[in-house]
Amino acid sequence: MGDIQIDSLAAQYDVAVIGSGAAGLSAAIFAALEGARVLLVERTDFIGGTSALSGGTVWAPGTRTGAQVNAGDSRADVSAFLDSAVGNFGDKAMREAFLDAAPEAIATLEDRTQVAFRPYPKHPDYEWDHPHPTLNGRAIEPVPFDTRAMGRTRDMIRPPIPEFTVLGGMNIDRVDIGHLLNRYKSLPAFLHVAKIVSRYMRDRAVYGRHTRLVMGAALVGRLLASALDLGVDILRGAEVTALSQSGGDVTGITLTCEGQTRQVATPGGVILATGGFGRSKARRAAYLPAALRGESPSAPGHTGTLHDLAEGLGAVYGSGNDQSAFWAPCSIRKRADGSTAVFPHFVLDRSKPGTVCVDLRGRRFVNETISYHAFGKAMLEGGPDTAGAWIITDAPTLAKFGLGMVHPGGENPKPHVEEGYLIEAHSLAELAAKTGTDPDALAASVAQINAAAQLGRDEAWGRGGSPYQCNNGDPSVSPNPTLGPIATAPFYAVRLQPADIGTARGFRSDTAARLLRADGSVIGGLYAVGNDLHSIMGGTYPGPGITLGPGLVFGAIAGRHAAARSREEKGQHRAA
Missing domain, CATH: 3.90.700.10 (Succinate dehydrogenase/fumarate reductase flavoprotein, catalytic domain)
Known part of the structure; x- marks a missing residue:
């Protein structure tokens, strides 16, 4: 198990997750925690998508981590803030489902995987013209991750944008930047900089790269290590060319990789986590402003190919959002x-x-x-x-x-x-x-x-x-x-x-992340998370991490639901 080749694919997995950003990795982890056998498919050579290039902040109100710096924040205050900041641009039922699930989902990641978060003393919400914004507590960030124990598996993680590193490849976060700016004014700052620079130099000599990951790369690294711990199979450089159906439900995928084609049954379903459609020329022309140029700092994998397949099964985009992208x-x-x-x-x-x-x-x-x-x-x-x-x-x-x-x-x-x-x-x-x-x-x-x-x-x-x-x-x-x-x-x-930096328009779903047809009926076995799911913030941006937070949480919701669906399918098969 782990990073596999197409020849090593099993004929059946309980659940398939398509895309390896934070939302996809979360879906794979939570399905695996429920006992499902999971296949994670990534069309590029690297794991992490745009999540790995991001600041890594996760907006997840109500967590015990956030309570370390803001124990007085309440669910009612968060709901009032979102009702005002997002309003009718987003689906309130989806927001409430997110708020319901966020504290437990984050706690499970911290308790049962290698994922670890920390609060930041000041990490304010962005929009202050609404009731109950906060200075801290709702946004948490991943703890820097030491990848030395991962061996060469660390090379699967998408490399950072070079311009976000220093000294030719040293990863730094907001804490490091503060110390770098004050390195000649403060002894603690000087010692901090000396420590991280010496570590980086040793890493370059021994491993050829910095093994200390920060921000979004740390989140992806921790999620990837956890997925591998749980036995998730990962296939990179692969395209999903078809979604199989039985009785109107999605029950499998067809994969192409290295010139070979394989069909894989997935009785629990397929979770789309491909990162949206930001790299699709046709969808950019249809949904994004004409004044927008093509350059984007996002990762290259989100071409919208799976959106074409999902629409072929009746899936529809959500509507009413303020903006179609962030x-x-x-x-x-x-x-x-x-x-x-x-x-x-x-x-x-x-x-x-x-x-x-x-x-x-x-x-x-x-x-x-x-x-x-x-x-x-x-x-x-x-x-x-x-x-x-x-x-x-x-x-x-x-x-x-x-x-x-x-x-x-x-x-x-x-x-x-x-x-x-x-x-x-x-x-x-x-x-x-x-x-x-x-x-x-x-x-x-x-x-x-x-x-x-x-x-x-x-x-x-x-x-x-x-x-x-x-x-x-x-x-x-x-x-x-x-x-x-x-x-x-x-x-x-x-x-x-x-x-x-990411699309906000995505597929309409119910609160279990199951995709819906235009008439509101559920497409059984087909889920969407991350930017494939219509933004629960309605294309508004009320606080830091409002893509990664819902991505992790709806990844948990979808992964668990798909795992339960697979158990039910197996139970019905045995009963028959």
Whole structure:
């Protein structure tokens, strides 16, 4: 059992899971915990999908882990928050099913597998214009994972985006970044950095890569190790080309791998966890904004192929959502090997004092410190002038906080300038000429942010106006940690464009994650989790981890239901 070849496939498994992101791995684990024999199919060479590239935050209210930092949060408060923030964009019954199941599902992962979470002292909800947002407790994150015990199995995990690592491949998380920025100001920070760097150097010498995983990769690593512990069979590089039916129920799959085709019976059913349709040209054209370009920081496997098969059996997408995908402003550069780097600007630069974002004409158009989803939505809905944008800073801010793919802490900007990723100018007028913005508009935008920094309040756009927004600033700056002057040449700019980081439109289901036909009837044996399932947040983004949290929890719901269905099918067969 474990990572197998197509020749080693059994003729029958209790349950098949298609896709190996966090939701798919969760479904496989929970089915296996119920005693099911599980096959996990991944169409790429790596396990983890976009989950492995993510920050790894899991929004799961009511957990005992979250209670360590916020014991007073209540189910009623969470429901009221979601009812206001999501409203009719999402299905309330699905949200309630998630809230019902989340505490026990997370506890089971922590008690019975290698998955481990920790709370963060401040990890606020994104939307504060609604009742009962919280500073912490609802969002938890995976504990860094040591993969040395996994042997070469660790190489199955999708590698990180190179630009998210330092020193040529060292994985770092938010805790490490804080210490890196303060390594010469604090002895504990210096010792922390020395420890992780020395570990990384040893790993490179012995294993050829960093064996310490953080954030989304840590979550995937822990889930993968747990799935292997439970005897889940994993087939990589395989395509599902057909779904078998009997009496209207899904009872098996047809697989193609390495030029061979196999049919596998799955009496418990098939769980779709393929990551949505973000890599499908046809579905992007049908469901995503026309202004959206094709570049995305998401993983390459979610082509929507399984969506075609599911629709052929009567499955339908949900409706009524606010957005059909989740957004982030991203910057683009060509790597030396010819590949394209797509870097999402989540929190490391937009919210820092000494930056400002302007549209293609040089005008501020948005509160820079809102969530990445809300920022991307503003770009997409702002018309031609916001189809692109510029994030602007000066020399001291660049040295301290970096900008996009220019790492914080004083990385030499010259290579980035020479390749054209980073625009450098010795005056704002020169920066306007190089960026194609209007010089008067750009000067006015910088003057506005400088005046706001002096006042401590952004009267034009409300920058730093909520605890979430302030949390991403510089705590050493007051009264508003997101506001600082842009005054010292040279000045710098990086071009931004809106990009999708995951689809929100997915298949309609019941609260057991079973797919439904247009008439509301259940397609027996066919489930969806993760981004294949219609977003329970309705394409809104009220807090960090609102994709991974529901992904893990509905993975648990679907995996258990499918395992129970297989037991029932076997019982009926024996009785017959």
